[in-house]
Amino acid sequence: MTGRLTIVGLGPGAEDLQTPQARAVLDAATDLFGYTTYLDRVPTKIGQSRHGSDNREEIARARAALELASAGKDVAVVSSGDPGVFAMAAAVFEAIENGEPEWREIEVTVVPGISAMFAAAARLGAPLGHDFCAISLSDNLKPWETVTRRIEAAAAADFVIALYNPISKARPWQLGAALDLLRAHRAPSTPVIFATAVSRTDERIEIADLATADPSRADMRTLVMIGSSATRLVPRPNGEPWVYTPRRVEELVS
Amino acid sequence: MTGRLTIVGLGPGAEDLQTPQARAVLDAATDLFGYTTYLDRVPTKIGQSRHGSDNREEIARARAALELASAGKDVAVVSSGDPGVFAMAAAVFEAIENGEPEWREIEVTVVPGISAMFAAAARLGAPLGHDFCAISLSDNLKPWETVTRRIEAAAAADFVIALYNPISKARPWQLGAALDLLRAHRAPSTPVIFATAVSRTDERIEIADLATADPSRADMRTLVMIGSSATRLVPRPNGEPWVYTPRRVEELVS
Structure with missing residues (x-):
């Protein structure tokens, strides 16, 4: 069973600059991945697993997130600002391109955010x-x-x-x-x-x-x-x- | 009495890509200005005046909005996407720079949005x-x-x-x-x-x-x-x- 992976833009910081689409994805996810400093901005939720890592480990983080999504989880990878601007989205697609063939079957979605x-x-x-x-x-x-x-x-x-x-x-x-x-x-x-x-x-x-x-x-x-x-x-x-x-x-x- | 003027980014179109900050400003405004096509995206509200105009009338629209804000109204000027990207924010500041000196006392705020x-x-x-x-x-x-x-x-x-x-x-x-x-x-x-x-x-x-x-x-x-x-x-x-x-x-x- 293949799950899904959503790369979510948290916006610059203020809660009222985060889109409802981002909130809905964060709320529905079984697993959250991200640089610990950014993950700390997301309210904790019972039953949801959090996988924080260091700033520089983007590809390792992307691969770990893809593994879980491939195993059927509903995974959200968080980025500050917009995930497509010098952030996690490019790292995830790079990991897909160089990764397991079955990762290309994962439903991958990007939720834009307000960039810095x-x-x-x-x-x-x-x-x-x-x-x-x-x-x-x-x-x-x-x-x-x-x-x-x-x-x-x-x-x-x-x-x-x-x-x-x-x-x-x-x-x-x-x-x-x-x-x-x-x-x-x-x-x-x-x-x-x-x-x-x-x-x-x-x-x-x-x-x-x-x-x-x-x-x-x-x-x-x-x-x-x-x-x-x-x-x-x-x-x-x-x-x-x-x-x-x-x-x-x-x-x-x- | 000087009012305030907020230039609001509506985002690309989908409601769940519009920030809560944008919604709050649109909800509080006494007067909405904008290109009619964009204004049509904002739900109507009793007691709120809508001033729609043509796409090309940016400076005239900005001046009219500044007049009302200067007279004490709570004015929102709407843009599609982000108001700072090829949109109304630059037109408003241009109108201020070339307009009445008292316009510089208006509380002007820009609410960013997801650009196209x-x-x-x-x-x-x-x-x-x-x-x-x-x-x-x-x-x-x-x-x-x-x-x-x-x-x-x-x-x-x-x-x-x-x-x-x-x-x-x-x-x-x-x-x-x-x-x-x-x-x-x-x-x-x-x-x-x-x-x-x-x-x-x-x-x-x-x-x-x-x-x-x-x-x-x-x-x-x-x-x-x-x-x-x-x-x-x-x-x-x-x-x-x-x-x-x-x-x-x-x-x-x-």
Whole structure:
């Protein structure tokens, strides 16, 4: 008997930003898998098994979840934000592709969630209001040269840039290098946003400019956003500006 | 007395993909503004005023909503998907920046939603599993040269590309031109996804390859996604493959 496996996006943190579809799946599952920190966000339920593991064990976690689903269980794999954005969904399909043939018969469903960049953008105004890209700064699974090439291309395209996985203990210098690269392409006044733990009780949002943006403002829970040449601040009487990128774009200058 | 204005993301369509935060705001509002097609998705409520308008009247709609909020009303402006992605949030901040000084005192909040590309990605697997960009193909508010430059840069970066606003009666040829551009950069077998009305009753999802992708498969409700060089199909016994982009990236070749 083949069960099912659902990869569920928990959203950025706040309960009221989690979709009813995600809640229904979490409630129905016999087994929950995930990075322990994310699993801790899901209320415990009698009769439901929880399989927490470390952040880095994505493929091992995906395989264990597929084994149980293949044996007939109703398995949910949780991700923070959206599971399709630098998260568990790609790991599960990679495990399927390289795994047991019968895993392809499992009913696999992905439940989308609010990804960190949209939660962050919403708190600031509309910084992602026009063309943008999302880049993971982690060079655990790709060469740093690929990261720099993508940043250069994003700069040439004048995209707003959202940087995921900006920094960790094992990757301390990459964010500084990325900001240095961008300083060669964008004005010193370009807004840079550090959005940490958005929608959680310890949320911290800071607006800097590219000239002085300090990489040490970011930690593992931070989404870093760099404006395009059009991204603007709208000052407010309370001193906290809105940030937005206009819908209208003039001809790019090279 | 200054009221408040909330820009609300309705998500892609299905009710269970709308966040509780969005529902709470829609329920509390005295006045709802939006493109009539999107407003029709919100249940009517006694005592609540509805101000529907045409798709193209974004700035006029934003100004009217700000007027009412400034006069003390509790106003919600609705968007499909996420309001910060090619939608009403940027229009509201643009209207504020160019509008009455007292509008800057309005309590403006953005409630994020599931944007079309994530709803589409979830239905297919994990096509956005690694670095990606989102580009609006509309040249109503930007020169077509800017669009082509961004597509060229996205191709150089080997991003997965999500195309919003791919086609309309007034813009019939742009999607074909974009696909032609990409054919010069990516393999003929690159997956191209046409995801129309995702999560609604008339949802239609098609997987093509870049060599033969037919722009006429898209309409105004379609999100078009073009894979990176790494995006893959995983065949299944039922004949409907999953599509995903691996987390691991080899060195880019130019």
